[in-house]
Amino acid sequence: MRNPKTWLSVLAAALLVLLVPPLASSGGDEADSRIRGLRFMVPNTPGGGYDITARTAAKTIEDNDINGAIEVFNLPGAGGTVGLGRLVNERGNGRLAMSMGLGVVGSVYTNSAPSSLQDTTPIARLTEEADIIVVGKDSPYQDINQLLDAWKADPGGVPVGGGSSPGGPDHLAPMLTAKAIGLSPKRVRYVSYDGGGELMAAVLGGKVGFGVSGIGETRDQIDAGELRALAVTSPERVPGIDAPTLQESDVDVSFTNWRGVVAPPGLADRDREKLITMFSRLHDTEQWRDALRRNGWSDAFATGDEFAGFLKSENDRVVSVLKELGLA
Numbered sequence: 001m002r003n004p005k006t007w008l009s010v011l012a013a014a015l016l017v018l019l020v021p022p023l024a025s026s027g028g029d030e031a032d033s034r035i036r037g038l039r040f041m042v043p044n045t046p047g048g049g050y051d052i053t054a055r056t057a058a059k060t061i062e063d064n065d066i067n068g069a070i071e072v073f074n075l076p077g078a079g080g081t082v083g084l085g086r087l088v089n090e091r092g093n094g095r096l097a098m099s100m101g102l103g104v105v106g107s108v109y110t111n112s113a114p115s116s117l118q119d120t121t122p123i124a125r126l127t128e129e130a131d132i133i134v135v136g137k138d139s140p141y142q143d144i145n146q147l148l149d150a151w152k153a154d155p156g157g158v159p160v161g162g163g164s165s166p167g168g169p170d171h172l173a174p175m176l177t178a179k180a181i182g183l184s185p186k187r188v189r190y191v192s193y194d195g196g197g198e199l200m201a202a203v204l205g206g207k208v209g210f211g212v213s214g215i216g217e218t219r220d221q222i223d224a225g226e227l228r229a230l231a232v233t234s235p236e237r238v239p240g241i242d243a244p245t246l247q248e249s250d251v252d253v254s255f256t257n258w259r260g261v262v263a264p265p266g267l268a269d270r271d272r273e274k275l276i277t278m279f280s281r282l283h284d285t286e287q288w289r290d291a292l293r294r295n296g297w298s299d300a301f302a303t304g305d306e307f308a309g310f311l312k313s314e315n316d317r318v319v320s321v322l323k324e325l326g327l328a
Contacts, residue, residue: 047197
């Protein structure tokens with residue numbers, strides 16, 4: 001026969017387990033907000049602005065223990081619209097996000113892409129930056145006025161390269177510059193490269209007369225003396241870049257690019273909020289603020305519905321500019 005005391009002890013222990021709630025583990029909410037197996041798609045080649053932004057963001061998130069490991073992978077093609085199509089086809093996948101920006105807005109229009117950014121789930125706008133006009137160290141052009149004079153005299157003989165498809169920032173910036181100096185945009189010979197990495201190789205190899213790209217994609221080569229910075233497109237000079245604005249050179253152009261993150265359509269509210277929370281926490285880190293300064297990026301943080309409204313307005317603006325330039 002069982003010992004009555006032993007039986008009562010077992011019964012008491014069982015009741016204690018049933019009646020007393022478990023202690024909440026520290027960091028429980030934080031653990032719930034993590035996204036296991038998160039992948040971050042870059043819709044252009046390594047070395048471009050989307051790539052630098054994605055890898056910088058992923059490293060900062062990991063270093064600050066905001067999320068677990070993030071796989072960054074490249075899926076280039078058609079100015080970012082190949083990656084966009086893949087993203088849209090991953091409907092409901094809360095473990096996938098895509099680095100993107102103004103270039104994809106224009107590429108959707110000029111490539112007649114079947115999918116648009118309106119089909120995605122907007123997560124966050126992260127940065128804004130000026131475009132920069134650069135030449136190789138052996139270029140005959142020592143300043144922006146020499147380049148613009150030569151370009152205006154022989155636009156076909158001074159091709160401009162950009163790391164985005166027609167309609168993207170690296171295309172719009174030189175086209176607006178051409179219009180401002182009295183050069184018909186239709187006479188400009190624009191050579192499109194799939195991202196800043198390919199573009200920089202073309203500029204350094206003398207395949208184009210000059211290049212237009214983002215600050216972050218060119219700074220290392222400028223610092224190394226491989227590239228010469230001639231002008232920036234922003235309304236104010238960029239710290240750390242020894243180059244005037246176009247407006248200082250009597251060219252009435254003020255233009256900035258931006259980059260952000262979108263996710264597949266049809267996300268559950270919980271998955272959308274996890275992504276927004278992750279990038280909000282990224283934005284608040286000192287490491288991210290250092291990255292902004294180092295890459296010449298301005299903070300342009302906006303999330304969710306605010307970013308969605310911005311995307312729609314940018315789509316309308318790009319179409320309007322292309323029509324104004326006679327390119328659409």
